Amino acid sequence: MKILVCISKTPDTTSKIAFKDGNTKFEEAGVQWIINPYDEWYSLVRAIELKEKDAATVIHLITVGGADCDPVIRKALALGGDEAIRVNADSSDSFYIASQIAAIAKEYDLVFTGKETIDYNGSSIGAIVAELMDAPYISLATKFELNGTTAVVNREIEGGEEVNEVALPAVVSCQKGVAEQRIPNMRGIMAARTKPLKVVEPVTVETLTSIVNFELPPAKAGVKLVPADNVAELVRLLHEEAKAI
Amino acid sequence: MSVLIFIDQSEGQIKKSSLEAITYGAAVAKQLNTTAEGIVLGTVADDNVAALGKYGVQKIHHITNEVLNHVDAQLYAKLIADTATANGAGVVIISHNQTGKAIAGRVSARLKAGLVAGAIALPDTTNGFVVKKSVFSGKAFANVNITSAIKIISLNPNSFHVTQAEGTAEVITVTASIAEPKVKVTAVNKVSGEVPLTEAEIVVSGGRGLKGPEHWGILEDLAKTLHAATACSRPVADAHWRPHHEHVGQTGVQIAPNLYIAIGISGAIQHLAGVNRSKVMVVINKDPEAPFFKAADYGIVGDAFEVVPKLTEEIKKLKSA
Numbered sequence: 001m002k003i004l005v006c007i008s009k010t011p012d013t014t015s016k017i018a019f020k021d022g023n024t025k026f027e028e029a030g031v032q033w034i035i036n037p038y039d040e041w042y043s044l045v046r047a048i049e050l051k052e053k054d055a056a057t058v059i060h061l062i063t064v065g066g067a068d069c070d071p072v073i074r075k076a077l078a079l080g081g082d083e084a085i086r087v088n089a090d091s092s093d094s095f096y097i098a099s100q101i102a103a104i105a106k107e108y109d110l111v112f113t114g115k116e117t118i119d120y121n122g123s124s125i126g127a128i129v130a131e132l133m134d135a136p137y138i139s140l141a142t143k144f145e146l147n148g149t150t151a152v153v154n155r156e157i158e159g160g161e162e163v164n165e166v167a168l169p170a171v172v173s174c175q176k177g178v179a180e181q182r183i184p185n186m187r188g189i190m191a192a193r194t195k196p197l198k199v200v201e202p203v204t205v206e207t208l209t210s211i212v213n214f215e216l217p218p219a220k221a222g223v224k225l226v227p228a229d230n231v232a233e234l235v236r237l238l239h240e241e242a243k244a245i
Numbered sequence: 246m247s248v249l250i251f252i253d254q255s256e257g258q259i260k261k262s263s264l265e266a267i268t269y270g271a272a273v274a275k276q277l278n279t280t281a282e283g284i285v286l287g288t289v290a291d292d293n294v295a296a297l298g299k300y301g302v303q304k305i306h307h308i309t310n311e312v313l314n315h316v317d318a319q320l321y322a323k324l325i326a327d328t329a330t331a332n333g334a335g336v337v338i339i340s341h342n343q344t345g346k347a348i349a350g351r352v353s354a355r356l357k358a359g360l361v362a363g364a365i366a367l368p369d370t371t372n373g374f375v376v377k378k379s380v381f382s383g384k385a386f387a388n389v390n391i392t393s394a395i396k397i398i399s400l401n402p403n404s405f406h407v408t409q410a411e412g413t414a415e416v417i418t419v420t421a422s423i424a425e426p427k428v429k430v431t432a433v434n435k436v437s438g439e440v441p442l443t444e445a446e447i448v449v450s451g452g453r454g455l456k457g458p459e460h461w462g463i464l465e466d467l468a469k470t471l472h473a474a475t476a477c478s479r480p481v482a483d484a485h486w487r488p489h490h491e492h493v494g495q496t497g498v499q500i501a502p503n504l505y506i507a508i509g510i511s512g513a514i515q516h517l518a519g520v521n522r523s524k525v526m527v528v529i530n531k532d533p534e535a536p537f538f539k540a541a542d543y544g545i546v547g548d549a550f551e552v553v554p555k556l557t558e559e560i561k562k563l564k565s566a
Contacts (some may be wrong), residue, residue: 001408006561011381013495013496013514013515014475014514014515016514017381017384017385019385019403020498026341026346030303037496038496043299050301061382090254092452093359094350094353094360094362095353095354095357095360097361098350098354099376118381118382118495118496119380119381119382120380120387121362121363121378121379121380121381121382122360122362122363123341123346123362123363124346124349124350124353124362124399125350125358126321126350126351127318127346127347127348127349127351127353127354128350128351128354129349130318130319130350130351131319131322131350131351131353131355132354134429136318136319136427137318137319137347137350137351138428139318139343139346139347140343140346140347154430156343156490157316157343157344157433157435158253158255158260158342158343158344158438159255159379159435159441160433160434160436161433161434162430162433162434163430163431163432163433164428164429164430164431164488165429165431166427166428166429175488176492176496176497177489206357206393207359208353208357208358208359208360208393209359209360209361209389209390209391209392210389210390210392211387211388211389211390212375212387212389212390213387213388214380214387214388215377215385215386215387215388216384216385216386217383217384217385217386217521218507218520220539220540220541220542221542223528223538223539223541223542223544224542224543224544225538225541225543225544225545225546226543226544226545227545228545228546228547228551228552231545231552231556231559232489232559232562233556234527234543234545234556234559235556235559235560235562235563237543238504238525238527238543239563240502242525242542242543244447244504244524244525244561245447245471245502245504
Protein backbone atom coordinates (compact mmCIF):
# COMPACT_ATOMS: atom_id res chain seq x y z
CA MET A 1 0.00 0.00 0.00
CA LYS A 2 1.48 3.32 -1.08
CA ILE A 3 -0.09 6.45 0.39
CA LEU A 4 0.61 9.98 -0.78
CA VAL A 5 -0.26 12.69 1.79
CA CYS A 6 -0.62 16.25 0.48
CA ILE A 7 0.88 18.84 2.82
CA SER A 8 0.35 22.57 2.59
CA LYS A 9 2.15 25.35 4.46
CA THR A 10 -0.28 27.84 6.03
CA PRO A 11 -0.09 30.74 8.48
CA ASP A 12 -0.72 29.77 12.11
CA THR A 13 -4.40 30.01 13.09
CA THR A 14 -3.68 32.96 15.42
CA SER A 15 -1.93 34.98 12.67
CA LYS A 16 -3.03 38.52 12.06
CA ILE A 17 -3.66 38.75 8.33
CA ALA A 18 -2.12 41.73 6.51
CA PHE A 19 -1.02 42.52 2.95
CA LYS A 20 1.76 44.51 1.28
CA ASP A 21 2.78 45.88 -2.15
CA GLY A 22 -0.56 47.58 -2.76
CA ASN A 23 -2.47 44.65 -1.23
CA THR A 24 -1.14 42.25 -3.86
CA LYS A 25 1.01 40.11 -1.54
CA PHE A 26 0.52 38.45 1.81
CA GLU A 27 2.58 40.13 4.55
CA GLU A 28 4.78 37.30 5.87
CA ALA A 29 6.61 39.36 8.51
CA GLY A 30 5.95 37.98 11.97
CA VAL A 31 3.88 35.05 10.68
CA GLN A 32 4.42 31.59 12.15
CA TRP A 33 4.06 28.85 9.53
CA ILE A 34 2.38 25.57 10.30
CA ILE A 35 1.24 22.45 8.49
CA ASN A 36 -2.31 23.11 7.32
CA PRO A 37 -4.29 21.68 10.29
CA TYR A 38 -6.54 19.43 8.16
CA ASP A 39 -3.48 17.96 6.42
CA GLU A 40 -1.69 17.35 9.71
CA TRP A 41 -4.34 16.37 12.26
CA TYR A 42 -6.45 14.19 10.04
CA SER A 43 -4.86 12.97 6.80
CA LEU A 44 -1.24 12.60 7.93
CA VAL A 45 -2.13 11.05 11.29
CA ARG A 46 -4.58 8.61 9.65
CA ALA A 47 -1.88 7.55 7.16
CA ILE A 48 0.51 6.95 10.08
CA GLU A 49 -2.12 4.86 11.87
CA LEU A 50 -2.55 2.71 8.73
CA LYS A 51 1.20 2.15 8.62
CA GLU A 52 1.20 1.20 12.31
CA LYS A 53 -1.36 -1.52 11.48
CA ASP A 54 0.48 -2.70 8.37
CA ALA A 55 4.24 -2.12 8.38
CA ALA A 56 4.44 -2.72 4.62
CA THR A 57 2.62 0.58 4.05
CA VAL A 58 4.72 3.31 2.47
CA ILE A 59 3.89 6.95 3.20
CA HIS A 60 5.20 9.76 1.04
CA LEU A 61 4.43 13.42 1.65
CA ILE A 62 4.09 15.92 -1.15
CA THR A 63 4.03 19.70 -1.14
CA VAL A 64 4.07 22.23 -3.97
CA GLY A 65 6.12 25.27 -3.03
CA GLY A 66 9.49 26.95 -2.68
CA ALA A 67 12.39 26.12 -0.33
CA ASP A 68 10.56 28.10 2.40
CA CYS A 69 8.27 25.05 2.73
CA ASP A 70 11.11 22.78 3.86
CA PRO A 71 10.83 23.48 7.63
CA VAL A 72 7.10 22.71 7.52
CA ILE A 73 7.57 19.48 5.57
CA ARG A 74 10.33 18.43 8.05
CA LYS A 75 7.78 19.02 10.83
CA ALA A 76 5.41 16.69 9.00
CA LEU A 77 8.15 14.07 8.62
CA ALA A 78 8.73 14.32 12.39
CA LEU A 79 5.18 13.04 12.90
CA GLY A 80 5.70 10.20 10.42
CA GLY A 81 6.06 9.28 6.77
CA ASP A 82 9.00 7.73 4.96
CA GLU A 83 10.02 10.50 2.64
CA ALA A 84 8.86 13.79 1.23
CA ILE A 85 8.66 15.27 -2.24
CA ARG A 86 8.64 19.01 -2.83
CA VAL A 87 7.60 20.20 -6.28
CA ASN A 88 9.64 23.35 -6.69
CA ALA A 89 6.95 25.77 -7.89
CA ASP A 90 4.92 28.55 -6.38
CA SER A 91 1.33 29.17 -7.44
CA SER A 92 -2.06 30.06 -6.02
CA ASP A 93 -3.92 28.40 -8.92
CA SER A 94 -5.60 25.20 -7.81
CA PHE A 95 -5.48 23.59 -11.28
CA TYR A 96 -1.72 24.21 -11.50
CA ILE A 97 -1.04 22.85 -8.00
CA ALA A 98 -3.31 19.83 -8.46
CA SER A 99 -1.68 19.04 -11.82
CA GLN A 100 1.72 18.90 -10.09
CA ILE A 101 0.35 16.51 -7.48
CA ALA A 102 -1.48 14.38 -10.06
CA ALA A 103 1.72 13.94 -12.10
CA ILE A 104 3.23 12.16 -9.09
CA ALA A 105 0.08 10.66 -7.54
CA LYS A 106 -0.43 8.16 -10.37
CA GLU A 107 2.11 5.88 -8.63
CA TYR A 108 0.05 5.64 -5.43
CA ASP A 109 -2.92 3.59 -4.20
CA LEU A 110 -4.32 6.29 -1.98
CA VAL A 111 -4.02 10.07 -1.94
CA PHE A 112 -5.01 12.00 1.19
CA THR A 113 -5.66 15.73 1.33
CA GLY A 114 -7.09 17.91 4.09
CA LYS A 115 -10.67 19.09 3.50
CA GLU A 116 -9.30 22.54 2.60
CA THR A 117 -6.36 24.78 3.42
CA ILE A 118 -6.97 27.50 5.98
CA ASP A 119 -5.45 30.15 3.68
CA TYR A 120 -7.18 29.83 0.29
CA ASN A 121 -10.11 27.67 1.47
CA GLY A 122 -10.76 26.31 -2.03
CA SER A 123 -11.51 22.72 -1.04
CA SER A 124 -10.83 21.80 -4.66
CA ILE A 125 -7.33 20.28 -4.95
CA GLY A 126 -8.45 16.71 -4.17
CA ALA A 127 -11.26 16.84 -6.73
CA ILE A 128 -8.95 18.10 -9.48
CA VAL A 129 -6.25 15.52 -8.65
CA ALA A 130 -8.87 12.75 -8.75
CA GLU A 131 -10.24 13.91 -12.11
CA LEU A 132 -6.75 14.07 -13.60
CA MET A 133 -6.09 10.52 -12.28
CA ASP A 134 -9.57 9.37 -13.43
CA ALA A 135 -10.03 8.08 -9.88
CA PRO A 136 -12.92 8.40 -7.41
CA TYR A 137 -12.80 11.28 -4.93
CA ILE A 138 -14.36 10.92 -1.51
CA SER A 139 -14.76 14.44 -0.13
CA LEU A 140 -15.08 15.59 3.50
CA ALA A 141 -14.34 12.20 5.08
CA THR A 142 -15.12 11.84 8.80
CA LYS A 143 -13.95 8.19 9.14
CA PHE A 144 -11.61 6.09 7.02
CA GLU A 145 -11.01 2.31 7.16
CA LEU A 146 -9.15 0.00 4.81
CA ASN A 147 -10.42 -3.46 4.00
CA GLY A 148 -7.72 -4.94 1.75
CA THR A 149 -7.74 -2.70 -1.31
CA THR A 150 -11.23 -1.37 -0.60
CA ALA A 151 -11.69 1.83 1.37
CA VAL A 152 -14.74 2.23 3.61
CA VAL A 153 -15.30 5.92 4.22
CA ASN A 154 -17.89 7.96 6.11
CA ARG A 155 -18.30 11.36 4.56
CA GLU A 156 -20.29 14.54 5.09
CA ILE A 157 -23.09 15.21 2.59
CA GLU A 158 -25.83 17.88 2.44
CA GLY A 159 -27.72 17.50 5.70
CA GLY A 160 -26.03 14.36 6.98
CA GLU A 161 -23.50 11.64 6.40
CA GLU A 162 -23.12 8.57 4.20
CA VAL A 163 -20.88 5.52 4.03
CA ASN A 164 -18.99 4.84 0.79
CA GLU A 165 -17.12 1.78 -0.38
CA VAL A 166 -14.60 2.25 -3.11
CA ALA A 167 -11.84 0.18 -4.72
CA LEU A 168 -8.44 1.89 -4.69
CA PRO A 169 -6.85 3.95 -6.14
CA ALA A 170 -8.83 6.85 -4.72
CA VAL A 171 -8.40 10.39 -3.46
CA VAL A 172 -9.86 11.24 -0.04
CA SER A 173 -10.16 14.63 1.68
CA CYS A 174 -10.06 14.35 5.46
CA GLN A 175 -11.61 16.38 8.26
CA LYS A 176 -12.45 16.05 11.93
CA GLY A 177 -13.24 12.48 12.96
CA VAL A 178 -10.73 10.72 10.68
CA ALA A 179 -7.97 10.85 13.31
CA GLU A 180 -6.83 12.77 16.40
CA GLN A 181 -4.02 15.32 16.50
CA ARG A 182 -0.62 13.99 17.62
CA ILE A 183 2.44 15.76 19.01
CA PRO A 184 5.79 14.76 17.43
CA ASN A 185 8.24 13.15 19.87
CA MET A 186 12.00 13.73 20.08
CA ARG A 187 12.76 10.47 18.24
CA GLY A 188 10.52 11.54 15.39
CA ILE A 189 12.11 14.98 15.22
CA MET A 190 15.62 13.45 15.09
CA ALA A 191 14.58 10.87 12.48
CA ALA A 192 12.98 13.56 10.31
CA ARG A 193 16.38 15.25 9.83
CA THR A 194 17.72 12.31 7.87
CA LYS A 195 14.57 11.30 5.96
CA PRO A 196 14.82 11.99 2.21
CA LEU A 197 13.28 15.25 0.99
CA LYS A 198 13.36 15.10 -2.80
CA VAL A 199 13.02 18.31 -4.74
CA VAL A 200 11.54 17.84 -8.21
CA GLU A 201 10.91 20.41 -10.92
CA PRO A 202 7.29 21.11 -11.92
CA VAL A 203 5.63 19.71 -15.03
CA THR A 204 4.59 22.35 -17.56
CA VAL A 205 0.97 23.31 -16.96
CA GLU A 206 -0.89 26.52 -17.62
CA THR A 207 -2.40 28.48 -14.74
CA LEU A 208 -6.09 29.24 -15.13
CA THR A 209 -6.50 31.89 -12.41
CA SER A 210 -4.39 34.61 -10.82
CA ILE A 211 -4.90 36.71 -7.71
CA VAL A 212 -5.30 40.41 -8.56
CA ASN A 213 -5.29 41.70 -4.99
CA PHE A 214 -6.53 41.17 -1.44
CA GLU A 215 -8.91 43.11 0.78
CA LEU A 216 -9.50 43.14 4.50
CA PRO A 217 -13.10 43.13 5.76
CA PRO A 218 -14.40 46.65 6.47
CA ALA A 219 -13.86 47.76 10.06
CA LYS A 220 -16.85 47.33 12.31
CA ALA A 221 -18.61 50.51 13.43
CA GLY A 222 -18.26 49.40 17.03
CA VAL A 223 -20.48 47.48 19.34
CA LYS A 224 -23.73 48.95 20.64
CA LEU A 225 -24.07 47.82 24.24
CA VAL A 226 -27.50 47.31 25.76
CA PRO A 227 -27.93 47.08 29.56
CA ALA A 228 -28.61 43.54 30.81
CA ASP A 229 -31.87 44.68 32.42
CA ASN A 230 -33.23 46.03 29.13
CA VAL A 231 -33.32 43.00 26.84
CA ALA A 232 -36.43 44.44 25.15
CA GLU A 233 -34.23 47.24 23.75
CA LEU A 234 -31.93 44.67 22.10
CA VAL A 235 -34.93 43.00 20.47
CA ARG A 236 -36.17 46.41 19.27
CA LEU A 237 -32.74 47.21 17.75
CA LEU A 238 -32.49 43.82 16.05
CA HIS A 239 -35.98 44.23 14.65
CA GLU A 240 -36.09 47.91 13.70
CA GLU A 241 -32.46 48.93 13.12
CA ALA A 242 -30.63 45.78 12.00
CA LYS A 243 -33.79 44.20 10.51
CA ALA A 244 -32.31 40.85 11.46
CA ILE A 245 -35.41 39.39 13.18
CA MET B 246 -21.76 31.75 -24.77
CA SER B 247 -24.33 30.97 -22.11
CA VAL B 248 -24.11 30.60 -18.33
CA LEU B 249 -24.75 27.07 -17.05
CA ILE B 250 -25.96 26.65 -13.45
CA PHE B 251 -25.74 23.30 -11.70
CA ILE B 252 -28.96 22.90 -9.68
CA ASP B 253 -28.49 20.46 -6.83
CA GLN B 254 -31.46 18.37 -5.65
CA SER B 255 -32.01 16.04 -2.76
CA GLU B 256 -35.03 13.69 -2.78
CA GLY B 257 -36.64 15.77 -5.50
CA GLN B 258 -36.31 19.02 -3.56
CA ILE B 259 -34.14 21.94 -4.69
CA LYS B 260 -31.81 23.23 -2.00
CA LYS B 261 -31.75 26.88 -0.94
CA SER B 262 -28.05 27.03 -1.86
CA SER B 263 -29.02 26.08 -5.42
CA LEU B 264 -31.69 28.79 -5.56
CA GLU B 265 -28.92 31.22 -4.60
CA ALA B 266 -26.77 29.77 -7.38
CA ILE B 267 -29.62 30.24 -9.89
CA THR B 268 -30.22 33.87 -8.84
CA TYR B 269 -26.47 34.51 -9.02
CA GLY B 270 -26.08 32.75 -12.39
CA ALA B 271 -29.02 34.70 -13.83
CA ALA B 272 -27.35 37.94 -12.70
CA VAL B 273 -24.05 36.87 -14.33
CA ALA B 274 -25.92 36.05 -17.56
CA LYS B 275 -27.59 39.46 -17.53
CA GLN B 276 -24.22 41.12 -16.97
CA LEU B 277 -22.75 39.23 -19.94
CA ASN B 278 -25.85 39.78 -22.06
CA THR B 279 -26.47 36.08 -22.54
CA THR B 280 -28.88 33.35 -21.43
CA ALA B 281 -28.93 31.50 -18.12
CA GLU B 282 -29.32 27.74 -18.47
CA GLY B 283 -29.54 25.15 -15.72
CA ILE B 284 -28.78 21.47 -15.32
CA VAL B 285 -30.78 19.21 -12.98
CA LEU B 286 -29.69 15.60 -12.38
CA GLY B 287 -32.01 12.83 -11.18
CA THR B 288 -35.72 12.66 -10.37
CA VAL B 289 -37.50 15.99 -9.90
CA ALA B 290 -41.12 16.63 -10.95
CA ASP B 291 -41.29 18.45 -14.32
CA ASP B 292 -43.44 21.26 -12.92
CA ASN B 293 -40.91 21.88 -10.15
CA VAL B 294 -38.08 22.08 -12.69
CA ALA B 295 -40.00 24.49 -14.95
CA ALA B 296 -40.94 26.62 -11.91
CA LEU B 297 -37.26 27.39 -11.31
CA GLY B 298 -37.69 29.90 -14.14
CA LYS B 299 -38.91 32.38 -11.56
CA TYR B 300 -35.35 32.66 -10.24
CA GLY B 301 -34.17 33.81 -13.66
CA VAL B 302 -33.07 30.62 -15.47
CA GLN B 303 -34.46 30.38 -19.02
CA LYS B 304 -33.70 26.82 -20.07
CA ILE B 305 -33.02 23.70 -17.99
CA HIS B 306 -31.35 20.49 -19.13
CA HIS B 307 -32.88 17.76 -17.00
CA ILE B 308 -31.08 14.40 -17.08
CA THR B 309 -33.56 12.07 -15.43
CA ASN B 310 -31.69 8.76 -14.93
CA GLU B 311 -32.55 7.37 -11.49
CA VAL B 312 -28.94 6.46 -10.74
CA LEU B 313 -28.38 10.23 -10.45
CA ASN B 314 -30.63 10.48 -7.40
CA HIS B 315 -27.46 9.81 -5.54
CA VAL B 316 -24.59 12.29 -5.92
CA ASP B 317 -21.62 10.58 -7.57
CA ALA B 318 -18.94 13.21 -8.10
CA GLN B 319 -17.39 11.51 -11.12
CA LEU B 320 -20.68 10.97 -12.99
CA TYR B 321 -22.01 14.41 -12.07
CA ALA B 322 -18.84 16.20 -13.18
CA LYS B 323 -18.87 14.42 -16.54
CA LEU B 324 -22.53 15.27 -17.22
CA ILE B 325 -22.10 18.92 -16.18
CA ALA B 326 -18.93 19.30 -18.27
CA ASP B 327 -20.52 17.55 -21.29
CA THR B 328 -23.63 19.74 -21.06
CA ALA B 329 -21.46 22.86 -20.77
CA THR B 330 -19.50 21.85 -23.88
CA ALA B 331 -22.56 20.83 -25.92
CA ASN B 332 -24.29 24.15 -25.19
CA GLY B 333 -21.28 26.42 -25.49
CA ALA B 334 -21.35 27.56 -21.86
CA GLY B 335 -18.76 30.21 -21.07
CA VAL B 336 -19.42 30.28 -17.34
CA VAL B 337 -20.44 27.43 -15.04
CA ILE B 338 -21.98 28.20 -11.62
CA ILE B 339 -21.99 25.63 -8.80
CA SER B 340 -22.86 26.12 -5.11
CA HIS B 341 -19.89 25.78 -2.76
CA ASN B 342 -21.90 23.38 -0.56
CA GLN B 343 -20.88 19.79 0.26
CA THR B 344 -21.96 18.57 -3.18
CA GLY B 345 -20.25 21.46 -4.93
CA LYS B 346 -16.99 20.80 -3.09
CA ALA B 347 -17.03 17.23 -4.42
CA ILE B 348 -17.63 18.18 -8.05
CA ALA B 349 -16.46 21.74 -8.89
CA GLY B 350 -12.78 20.76 -9.05
CA ARG B 351 -13.58 17.80 -11.28
CA VAL B 352 -15.56 19.99 -13.69
CA SER B 353 -12.66 22.47 -13.67
CA ALA B 354 -10.19 19.73 -14.65
CA ARG B 355 -12.46 18.31 -17.37
CA LEU B 356 -13.04 21.67 -19.02
CA LYS B 357 -9.57 23.12 -18.29
CA ALA B 358 -11.54 25.97 -16.80
CA GLY B 359 -10.26 28.18 -13.99
CA LEU B 360 -12.21 27.82 -10.74
CA VAL B 361 -12.89 30.41 -8.06
CA ALA B 362 -14.10 28.31 -5.14
CA GLY B 363 -16.18 30.09 -2.51
CA ALA B 364 -17.14 33.27 -4.41
CA ILE B 365 -19.09 35.91 -2.48
CA ALA B 366 -19.87 38.53 -5.16
CA LEU B 367 -20.69 38.92 -8.85
CA PRO B 368 -17.72 38.97 -11.25
CA ASP B 369 -16.18 42.29 -12.22
CA THR B 370 -15.77 42.15 -15.99
CA THR B 371 -14.38 45.65 -16.56
CA ASN B 372 -10.83 44.32 -16.74
CA GLY B 373 -10.77 40.54 -17.14
CA PHE B 374 -13.13 38.32 -15.18
CA VAL B 375 -12.43 39.03 -11.52
CA VAL B 376 -14.34 37.24 -8.77
CA LYS B 377 -14.14 38.07 -5.06
CA LYS B 378 -13.78 35.16 -2.68
CA SER B 379 -13.27 34.69 1.01
CA VAL B 380 -9.71 33.66 2.02
CA PHE B 381 -7.77 33.05 5.25
CA SER B 382 -10.92 31.43 6.65
CA GLY B 383 -12.94 34.63 6.55
CA LYS B 384 -10.19 36.99 7.74
CA ALA B 385 -9.75 38.53 4.25
CA PHE B 386 -10.94 38.50 0.63
CA ALA B 387 -9.06 37.88 -2.59
CA ASN B 388 -10.02 39.19 -6.04
CA VAL B 389 -9.19 36.39 -8.45
CA ASN B 390 -9.00 36.77 -12.22
CA ILE B 391 -10.03 33.72 -14.24
CA THR B 392 -7.88 33.66 -17.36
CA SER B 393 -9.15 30.51 -19.11
CA ALA B 394 -11.79 30.60 -21.86
CA ILE B 395 -14.40 28.87 -19.68
CA LYS B 396 -14.86 30.13 -16.12
CA ILE B 397 -16.19 28.22 -13.11
CA ILE B 398 -17.52 29.90 -10.00
CA SER B 399 -18.60 28.03 -6.89
CA LEU B 400 -20.74 30.33 -4.77
CA ASN B 401 -20.48 30.40 -0.98
CA PRO B 402 -23.86 29.57 0.59
CA ASN B 403 -25.66 32.57 2.17
CA SER B 404 -23.66 35.15 0.26
CA PHE B 405 -26.16 35.98 -2.47
CA HIS B 406 -29.78 36.81 -1.78
CA VAL B 407 -32.43 34.74 -3.59
CA THR B 408 -34.82 36.87 -5.63
CA GLN B 409 -37.79 35.75 -7.71
CA ALA B 410 -40.06 37.16 -10.37
CA GLU B 411 -42.53 35.71 -12.87
CA GLY B 412 -41.18 33.10 -15.25
CA THR B 413 -41.16 29.49 -16.38
CA ALA B 414 -38.08 27.72 -17.67
CA GLU B 415 -38.08 25.66 -20.85
CA VAL B 416 -37.24 22.10 -19.79
CA ILE B 417 -35.24 19.80 -22.05
CA THR B 418 -35.54 16.26 -20.72
CA VAL B 419 -32.68 13.93 -21.54
CA THR B 420 -31.87 10.34 -20.69
CA ALA B 421 -28.13 9.94 -20.81
CA SER B 422 -26.06 6.79 -21.14
CA ILE B 423 -24.28 6.61 -17.83
CA ALA B 424 -21.39 4.46 -16.64
CA GLU B 425 -21.60 2.32 -13.49
CA PRO B 426 -20.62 4.48 -10.46
CA LYS B 427 -17.24 3.52 -8.97
CA VAL B 428 -18.32 4.52 -5.49
CA LYS B 429 -20.81 2.25 -3.71
CA VAL B 430 -23.03 3.96 -1.13
CA THR B 431 -23.77 1.48 1.66
CA ALA B 432 -25.56 3.76 4.14
CA VAL B 433 -27.08 7.24 4.23
CA ASN B 434 -27.88 9.00 7.47
CA LYS B 435 -29.63 12.34 7.03
CA VAL B 436 -30.30 14.54 10.02
CA SER B 437 -33.94 15.55 9.74
CA GLY B 438 -35.84 18.31 11.46
CA GLU B 439 -32.82 20.52 12.20
CA VAL B 440 -31.95 23.63 10.26
CA PRO B 441 -28.64 22.88 8.44
CA LEU B 442 -25.97 25.18 9.86
CA THR B 443 -24.55 26.51 6.60
CA GLU B 444 -28.02 27.35 5.24
CA ALA B 445 -29.44 28.91 8.41
CA GLU B 446 -30.48 32.59 8.31
CA ILE B 447 -30.01 32.82 12.08
CA VAL B 448 -27.50 30.90 14.21
CA VAL B 449 -27.48 30.75 18.02
CA SER B 450 -24.13 29.59 19.36
CA GLY B 451 -22.85 28.69 22.81
CA GLY B 452 -19.42 28.57 24.42
CA ARG B 453 -17.79 27.47 27.64
CA GLY B 454 -19.63 30.28 29.44
CA LEU B 455 -22.68 27.99 29.51
CA LYS B 456 -20.73 25.76 31.93
CA GLY B 457 -22.01 22.37 30.74
CA PRO B 458 -24.18 20.50 28.20
CA GLU B 459 -27.08 20.37 30.68
CA HIS B 460 -27.50 24.15 30.30
CA TRP B 461 -28.11 24.10 26.55
CA GLY B 462 -31.90 24.18 27.03
CA ILE B 463 -32.02 28.00 27.23
CA LEU B 464 -30.04 28.23 24.00
CA GLU B 465 -32.25 25.68 22.25
CA ASP B 466 -35.40 27.54 23.36
CA LEU B 467 -34.02 30.74 21.87
CA ALA B 468 -33.03 28.94 18.65
CA LYS B 469 -36.49 27.39 18.35
CA THR B 470 -38.19 30.76 18.82
CA LEU B 471 -36.03 32.26 16.06
CA HIS B 472 -36.16 29.17 13.76
CA ALA B 473 -32.39 29.25 14.10
CA ALA B 474 -29.70 26.58 13.85
CA THR B 475 -27.56 25.88 16.91
CA ALA B 476 -23.77 25.99 16.92
CA CYS B 477 -20.92 25.98 19.41
CA SER B 478 -17.29 26.97 19.94
CA ARG B 479 -14.39 24.53 19.57
CA PRO B 480 -13.80 23.88 23.32
CA VAL B 481 -17.46 22.91 23.65
CA ALA B 482 -17.20 20.38 20.78
CA ASP B 483 -13.86 19.09 22.06
CA ALA B 484 -15.39 18.51 25.49
CA HIS B 485 -18.23 16.57 23.75
CA TRP B 486 -20.87 18.88 25.20
CA ARG B 487 -22.18 19.27 21.66
CA PRO B 488 -21.66 17.26 18.43
CA HIS B 489 -18.64 18.14 16.27
CA HIS B 490 -20.75 19.19 13.28
CA GLU B 491 -21.95 22.17 15.36
CA HIS B 492 -18.41 23.52 15.81
CA VAL B 493 -18.07 26.86 14.00
CA GLY B 494 -14.69 28.52 13.61
CA GLN B 495 -11.54 28.41 11.56
CA THR B 496 -11.14 24.65 11.88
CA GLY B 497 -14.86 23.92 12.03
CA VAL B 498 -17.76 25.07 9.90
CA GLN B 499 -17.57 28.56 8.42
CA ILE B 500 -20.91 30.33 8.28
CA ALA B 501 -22.38 33.60 7.04
CA PRO B 502 -25.90 33.91 8.48
CA ASN B 503 -27.92 37.13 8.65
CA LEU B 504 -27.77 37.02 12.44
CA TYR B 505 -25.25 35.29 14.71
CA ILE B 506 -25.90 35.27 18.45
CA ALA B 507 -22.87 34.22 20.53
CA ILE B 508 -23.59 33.25 24.10
CA GLY B 509 -20.74 32.74 26.56
CA ILE B 510 -18.12 32.72 23.78
CA SER B 511 -15.06 34.89 24.39
CA GLY B 512 -14.34 35.35 20.67
CA ALA B 513 -10.85 33.98 20.03
CA ILE B 514 -9.44 34.90 16.62
CA GLN B 515 -9.97 31.32 15.39
CA HIS B 516 -13.64 31.47 16.33
CA LEU B 517 -14.16 34.89 14.73
CA ALA B 518 -12.62 33.61 11.49
CA GLY B 519 -15.51 31.17 11.10
CA VAL B 520 -18.31 33.62 11.82
CA ASN B 521 -17.19 37.13 10.88
CA ARG B 522 -19.03 37.08 7.55
CA SER B 523 -22.28 37.09 9.54
CA LYS B 524 -24.25 40.21 8.68
CA VAL B 525 -25.20 41.06 12.27
CA MET B 526 -23.41 39.71 15.35
CA VAL B 527 -24.81 39.83 18.89
CA VAL B 528 -22.66 38.91 21.87
CA ILE B 529 -23.91 38.00 25.32
CA ASN B 530 -21.06 37.57 27.79
CA LYS B 531 -20.58 38.42 31.44
CA ASP B 532 -16.94 39.45 30.84
CA PRO B 533 -16.87 43.04 29.46
CA GLU B 534 -13.28 42.40 28.32
CA ALA B 535 -14.25 39.46 26.05
CA PRO B 536 -12.62 40.14 22.64
CA PHE B 537 -15.88 39.27 20.92
CA PHE B 538 -17.34 42.67 21.90
CA LYS B 539 -14.82 44.33 19.56
CA ALA B 540 -16.18 42.39 16.59
CA ALA B 541 -19.88 42.49 17.49
CA ASP B 542 -22.64 44.84 16.35
CA TYR B 543 -24.72 44.53 19.53
CA GLY B 544 -23.80 43.29 22.96
CA ILE B 545 -25.08 42.68 26.43
CA VAL B 546 -22.66 42.39 29.33
CA GLY B 547 -24.50 40.06 31.63
CA ASP B 548 -25.19 36.59 32.91
CA ALA B 549 -26.37 34.35 30.04
CA PHE B 550 -28.60 32.36 32.40
CA GLU B 551 -30.62 35.51 33.09
CA VAL B 552 -30.33 37.30 29.75
CA VAL B 553 -31.07 34.45 27.33
CA PRO B 554 -34.48 33.37 28.76
CA LYS B 555 -35.52 37.05 28.83
CA LEU B 556 -34.41 37.41 25.21
CA THR B 557 -36.52 34.39 24.23
CA GLU B 558 -39.53 35.92 26.00
CA GLU B 559 -39.08 39.30 24.30
CA ILE B 560 -38.77 37.69 20.87
CA LYS B 561 -41.94 35.66 21.50
CA LYS B 562 -43.69 38.94 22.36
CA LEU B 563 -42.42 40.52 19.14
CA LYS B 564 -43.53 37.54 17.05
CA SER B 565 -47.01 37.48 18.55
CA ALA B 566 -47.44 41.24 18.25
